[in-house]
Amino acid sequence: NAGVTQTPKFRILKIGQSMTLQCAQDMNHNYMYWYRQDPGMGLKLIYYSVGAGITDKGEVPNGYNVSRSTTEDFPLRLELAAPSQTSVYFCASSYSGQGRYEQYFGPGTRLTVT
Amino acid sequence: GESVGLHLPTLSVQEGDNSIINCAYSNSASDYFIWYKQESGKGPQFIIDIRSNMDKRQGQRVTVLLNKTVKHLSLQIAATQPGDSAVYFCAEYKGPTNKLIFGTGTLLAVQP
Numbered sequence: 116n117a118g119v120t121q122t123p124k125f126r127i128l129k130i131g132q133s134m135t136l137q138c139a140q141d142m143n144h145n146y147m148y149w150y151r152q153d154p155g156m157g158l159k160l161i162y163y164s165v166g167a168g169i170t171d172k173g174e175v176p177n178g179y180n181v182s183r184s185t186t187e188d189f190p191l192r193l194e195l196a197a198p199s200q201t202s203v204y205f206c207a208s209s210y211s212g213q214g215r216y217e218q219y220f221g222p223g224t225r226l227t228v229t
Numbered sequence: 230g231e232s233v234g235l236h237l238p239t240l241s242v243q244e245g246d247n248s249i250i251n252c253a254y255s256n257s258a259s260d261y262f263i264w265y266k267q268e269s270g271k272g273p274q275f276i277i278d279i280r281s282n283m284d285k286r287q288g289q290r291v292t293v294l295l296n297k298t299v300k301h302l303s304l305q306i307a308a309t310q311p312g313d314s315a316v317y318f319c320a321e322y323k324g325p326t327n328k329l330i331f332g333t334g335t336l337l338a339v340q341p
Contacts, residue, residue, distance in 0.1 A: 119272075146327050157318060157331040158273070165326050173328075205272050209327045216327045217263050220272030 116141050119221035121206050127227045128196040136191040136224050138206030145211040147189040148173070148218060149181065151202040158205065164189055165211070196228045241338045248306040250335045252319035257300060261322035263329065264293060264304045268315045276304070276317075306337075314339045 122137045140147065145166045150158040160173030164183040178200060180192040189208075193200060203225050207218040242248045254262070260281040265273035279286045279293045279302075286293050292305040302319050316336050320329040 148328075157333045160328065163326060163328065171326075207272075211327070216261055216322050216324075216329075217275045217278060218327065218329060220274070222272050223270075 118142065119206055119208055119219050121204075121221035121224050123224060124222070125225045127229065128193075130196060130198065130228060132196050133192070133194050134196070134226075136193070136204055136206075136226075138189045138191065138221060139187050140189075140206075140208040140219070141187065142208060142219065143186065144208035144219070145186065146209045146218075147183065148207045148209075149179070149189070149191045150205045150207065151175065151200075152205060152223075153202050161191065161204075193226075198228050200226065201228045202226060238333070239336045239338065241340060242309050243340050244309060244311060246309055248304075248309045248313070248337055248339075250304045250306075250317050250337065252302040252304075252332055254300050254302060254319075254321050256321065257297070259321045259323075262293075262295065262302055263320045263322070264291075264302075265318045265320060265331075266313075266315045267318065267334070273318060309337075309339050311339050311341065313337060 119140045148163045149161040152158050159175045161179050162181040164170045167186050170181050183189050203223045205223045206221045209218045263278045264276040266276050267273045277288045277291050277293050279295050290307045294303045316334040318331050318334045320331045
């Protein structure tokens with residue numbers, strides 16, 4: 116299994132541009148999450164999904180959108196990029212039920228908005 | 230509100246010594262906790278977890294202790310190695326959608 120994969124690894128955007136961060140998992144997990152991590156800080160939840168077609172806001176959703184058309188994929192869309200969105204973005208997934216709650220993380224996408 | 234925080238943002242230890250990383254949580258109803266390790270430039274990696282019906286759980290060179298009375302969690306790493314250098318996060322389970330609340334992290338620096 117590849118686990119959780121993210122593309123691209125790095126990206127530089129100009130203010131006002133848009134982009135989509137890709138995330139895919141091959142573990143058949145129902146739950147998926149997007150986090151951002153600012154330098155020297157912990158992870159903040161942006162959006163999450165409990166299954167295909169279902170998404171919900173996390174702690175810091177403003178400026179982002181998500182969709183979940185399949186179990187495997189959970190793309191994060193940035194519209195009108197702003198310098199405050201400069202961060203490292205992590206996608207994660209987890210089992211539903213089975214008493215296991217840990218999340219499996221991808222390698223991250225480092226985004227700079229200038 | 231609910232929060233998970235760490236007492237020490239940076240911990241420097243000598244190679245071969247034991248390391249102890251601490252974490253405080255505020256929600257006394259929390260019933261599941263996880264420790265993650267994050268190496269530079271990588272995503273967090275699961276280390277060990279513990280449920281609230283346990284006081285202690287051991288893994289390979291790591292032990293997690295849970296003190297529910299004072300809402301405190303610790304991660305002990307035995308015989309710390311250079312490869313243990315990383316940021317360590319504790320996370321608190323916030324069900325039912327498996328959401329986790331992460332602390333700010335402790336940087337463990339292992340000196341040769």
